[in-house]
Each structure stands twice: as C-alpha cells, then as structure tokens.
Amino acid sequence: MSYCLSIKLDSGIVFASDSRTNAGVDQISSYSKMHVFDAFNDRLFVLLSVGNLGTTQAVLNFLVRDLENPQAERSLRKVDYMFDAAQYVGDLSCQVQERHGSAMQQGKVNLEASFILGGQIEGKPHETFLIYPEGNYISSSPTQPYLQSGETKYGKPILDRIVAPDTSLEDAARCALVSLDSTMRSNLSVGPPVELCIYLKDSLEISQYVSLDIESPFYQSLQASWKDGLKKAFDELPRFEWE
Amino acid sequence: MSYCLSIKLDSGIVFASDSRTNAGVDQISSYSKMHVFDAFNDRLFVLLSVGNLGTTQAVLNFLVRDLENPQAERSLRKVDYMFDAAQYVGDLSCQVQERHGSAMQQGKVNLEASFILGGQIEGKPHETFLIYPEGNYISSSPTQPYLQSGETKYGKPILDRIVAPDTSLEDAARCALVSLDSTMRSNLSVGPPVELCIYLKDSLEISQYVSLDIESPFYQSLQASWKDGLKKAFDELPRFEWE
Numbered sequence: 001m002s003y004c005l006s007i008k009l010d011s012g013i014v015f016a017s018d019s020r021t022n023a024g025v026d027q028i029s030s031y032s033k034m035h036v037f038d039a040f041n042d043r044l045f046v047l048l049s050v051g052n053l054g055t056t057q058a059v060l061n062f063l064v065r066d067l068e069n070p071q072a073e074r075s076l077r078k079v080d081y082m083f084d085a086a087q088y089v090g091d092l093s094c095q096v097q098e099r100h101g102s103a104m105q106q107g108k109v110n111l112e113a114s115f116i117l118g119g120q121i122e123g124k125p126h127e128t129f130l131i132y133p134e135g136n137y138i139s140s141s142p143t144q145p146y147l148q149s150g151e152t153k154y155g156k157p158i159l160d161r162i163v164a165p166d167t168s169l170e171d172a173a174r175c176a177l178v179s180l181d182s183t184m185r186s187n188l189s190v191g192p193p194v195e196l197c198i199y200l201k202d203s204l205e206i207s208q209y210v211s212l213d214i215e216s217p218f219y220q221s222l223q224a225s226w227k228d229g230l231k232k233a234f235d236e237l238p239r240f241e242w243e
Numbered sequence: 244m245s246y247c248l249s250i251k252l253d254s255g256i257v258f259a260s261d262s263r264t265n266a267g268v269d270q271i272s273s274y275s276k277m278h279v280f281d282a283f284n285d286r287l288f289v290l291l292s293v294g295n296l297g298t299t300q301a302v303l304n305f306l307v308r309d310l311e312n313p314q315a316e317r318s319l320r321k322v323d324y325m326f327d328a329a330q331y332v333g334d335l336s337c338q339v340q341e342r343h344g345s346a347m348q349q350g351k352v353n354l355e356a357s358f359i360l361g362g363q364i365e366g367k368p369h370e371t372f373l374i375y376p377e378g379n380y381i382s383s384s385p386t387q388p389y390l391q392s393g394e395t396k397y398g399k400p401i402l403d404r405i406v407a408p409d410t411s412l413e414d415a416a417r418c419a420l421v422s423l424d425s426t427m428r429s430n431l432s433v434g435p436p437v438e439l440c441i442y443l444k445d446s447l448e449i450s451q452y453v454s455l456d457i458e459s460p461f462y463q464s465l466q467a468s469w470k471d472g473l474k475k476a477f478d479e480l481p482r483f484e485w486e
Contacts, residue, residue: 158473160429229477241461
C-alpha cells in the first residue's frame with residue numbers, strides 16, 4: 001500500500017505522497033510516487049501513483065515515450081482537456097494490466113494501480129482527478145476538494161475537519177503532511193520520505209516542491225508541534241459529570 | 244459496518260460502541276452493540292458486537308439461554324478463565340454462521356460477526372479479547388492496550404497518540420469518544436448514539452455507563468472543544484521556510 005492525496009483549492013493544488021513500496025514485509029523499498037510533467041509552456045501535470053510498481057512504472061514510461069514521439073496519436077502534449085489526460089492515463093493503465101493479466105491470474109499478483117492526476121492547461125481551469133484501476137476516473141468538487149488513493153482512512157478525519165476550497169495553499173499543505181504523518185504512525189505500509197508539491201493556479205509551473213525525511217528539521221518540528229497541540233486539545237476536553 | 248473498541252488499562256477497562264446497523268443505504272437502524280452481563284457476584288462481562296445483526300443477536304440469545312439453564316454444559320457462569328469465555332463466544336458465533344451457511348452462499352449475504360469481550364472473574368486479572376468471525380481470538384497487551392472492531396482505521400491515529408496502560412479511565416474514555424466521533428464524521432456506516440462504559444478493576448460491577456446522542460450537551464461540548472483544540476493545534480504548526 002501507499003498513500004497519496006491531492007487538495008484542489010480556489011488558489012491552486014497541493015499534492016502529497018509517501019514513498020514506501022512493498023511486496024510483503026521483506027521487500028520494502030523507497031520509490032518516489034510523485035511525477036511532475038512541466039516541460040511545456042502551456043500546461044502542467046502532476047501524477048501521483050499508487051499500486052503495483054510494475055504497472056505504475058510502465059504507465060510512466062509510456063507517457064514519456066509518447067511525449068518524445070511527435071507522431072504519437074495521444075500524449076500529454078496533445079490532450080485538450082484535463083479529463084482527456086485522465087482518460088489517457090486510465091487507458092494506459094488498463095493496457096498494461098491486460099498485457100500481464102494471464103500471468104497475474106497464475107501468480108495471484110495484483111497488478112492494479114490507481115493514479116491522482118492534477119494540473120492545468122492554459123486558458124482552462126486547474127483540476128484534479130482520481131483514476132481507478134479500471135481506467136475510469138472522478139474529479140474533485142467544491143464539497144470534496146481532496147482526493148485520496150491507497151491507505152486513505154487513517155488520514156481522512158483531519159482533512160474532513162480542516163480542508164475547504166478557500167483554505168490557503170500552505171495550510172492545505174500542512175494538513176496533507178499531518179494526514180500523511182497520522183497514516184505513517186498507524187500503518188507500516190506507508191513510509192517516508194514524504195513529497196509535497198504546490199501548484200499556484202494559472203502559473204503553469206510548480207511553485208514549491210519539498211521532499212521531507214522524518215529526520216528533517218521541518219518535519220521534526222511539525223511532528224512535535226502537532227503532538228503537543230493534540231495533547232493540549234485532548235487535555236482541555238470537558239470532564240465527565242462524575243469526575 | 245460499525246465501530247466498537249475496548250481499552251484495557253492498569254486501572255480497568257473502557258468500552259465504547261456506535262449503534263448504527265445497516266443493510267444497504269435504505270435499511271439503517273439503531274441497535275445497541277454493547278451488552279453487559281453483570282448479574283453475578285464473582286464475575287462481570289461486557290460484550291461488544293460488530294457484523295451481521297442476525298448472527299450477533301443469535302449469539303446473545305444463546306448466551307442468555309445457557310445462563311438460564313443450570314444444566315447447560317457451558318455458560319458465562321461456568322467459565323473459569325476470561326479466555327474460556329472468549330472461546331465460548333467464538334464457538335457460538337461459528338455455530339450460528341454454519342447453521343445458515345448454505346443459505347448465505349445462495350443469497351451472498353455475509354453472516355460474519357466479530358466481538359470484543361472484556362471483564363473479570365474474581366481473583367483473576369481483568370482482560371479484553373477480540374473474537375474473529377472464525378471463532379479464534381486475541382487479547383490486548385501492554386503495547387497494544389486497545390482492541391478495535393469494524394471501521395477501525397479512521398479512529399486509530401488518536402488512540403495511537405494518546406492511550407497507554409497508565410492512562411486514566413476517564414482520559415481513555417474521552418479518547419474513545421474522540422475516536423468514535425472522528426469515525427462518524429468520516430464514515431456514514433458508523434452512527435449515534437454512542438455507548439460508553441467504564442469498568443474499575445476488581446470491582447466486578449460497571450462503574451459508569453452513558454449513552455450519548457449527538458444532541459446531548461456533553462457530546463456537543465466534547466465535539467466543540469475538540470474542534471477548537473484541533474484548529475488551534477493546526478494554526479500553531481510551523482510555517483514553511485518560504486512563508
């Protein structure tokens with residue numbers, strides 16, 4: 001498992017992801033799941049990947065191959081809408097899973113992968129999409145600004161309490177970090193480093209990117225501050241009438 | 244789904260459960276999932292139930308029937324150890340599931356049920372057990388004082404941060420309520436009223452029991468206090484270096 005999320009705000013988009021990949025408890029590695037496509041003048045995409053590493057790497061390879069081939073029928077450069085890009089990623093993912101489908105059934109390996117795709121094409125709104133293993137997708141909405149993939153449940157309550165469309169990019173980024181930190185504490189399949197990237201709408205470039213290891217001073221101070229704050233909030237809860 | 248939990252502390256046990264039962268979104272009811280067996284001088288049991296309502300009700304009926312029959316081979320009155328009681332509940336649960344097993348396969352209904360059983364037999368330690376649908380069970384431990392069943396993930400981070408064996412009964416009870424509240428906010432299958440019960444070790448009787456509806460003044464003030472405290476903790480998180 002893994003945990004990735006996007007938060008679409010009025011002012012832009014926040015992306016965050018963990019980096020743990022595991023096939024059983026004895027094959028644990030660290031791979032980036034955040035992929036930025038920013039070598040364009042008129043568009044920008046960020047893709048977060050969750051699931052079978054073979055599938056997600058193949059999808060990324062095909063995305064790059066199609067970008068390098070001017071004759072390719074489809075590519076991130078040629079899509080006209082963000083949802084076109086989501087459909088394209090979903091189709092590539094299905095192709096990869098089908099190619100290895102019969103071997104998968106024999107070996108009982110799960111080839112499924114999910115993606116979160118966000119970004120903007122010039123003149124069009126900034127958007128985020130959650131792309132399912134079946135290749136279909138959903139977008140965020142004002143009532144559901146965030147999209148999650150992977151181990152989503154541990155980190156959901158804090159998002160539900162804090163995030164709204166008018167939340168600032170930095171507050172949403174902090175909330176994403178807390179959501180990831182809570183998940184990492186409660187689930188071993190989600191692990192550092194944590195990658196965080198902020199997109200300011202209409203800029204068509206990444207405004208901030210950080211990769212935070214648990215030992216990094218900022219992450220440490222965030223963890224300590226949140227722990228203290230929670231403890232304080234907890235200590236201030238009302239007493240029962242019999243206390 | 245549902246959400247129930249127990250927290251075993253040095254000083255006793257806290258039990259908490261939601262009350263929502265649903266078979267699809269159009270069959271939502273409210274049933275208590277907390278069952279106290281305290282009509283003894285030398286023992287006390289609290290049973291929390293999660294899963295198929297037919298199965299959990301049948302198990303409860305059989306527990307009561309066996310208690311009323313002095314000739315019954317097994318009953319909560321006759322078990323010598325807490326783990327005997329856990330095994331007995333697990334066996335009853337398996338019997339009920341087997342009885343309706345063939346019909347289940349036809350109708351694709353899931354008859355599975357889980358239980359959390361806690362309490363004490365005079366002269367023996369107070370204990371808690373999580374009983375799986377297969378009838379086997381695990382107990383809590385000093386490094387894992389709490390046991391959860393049902394929709395466990397949303398409410399796990401706060402337990403991981405707050406609960407330790409030397410936590411006070413009232414603090415653990417507040418933590419259980421926050422854990423349930425976070426789950427109810429994030430998952431529709433978990434709903435009020437919330438039942439909470441506190442057992443002080445060696446007392447062999449329930450020391451406190453409350454059933455809290457969302458509108459109750461205590462629950463409202465707990466919710467408001469937690470919301471404010473979280474907001475404050477969040478607002479005090481460190482700024483990014485570029486802010």
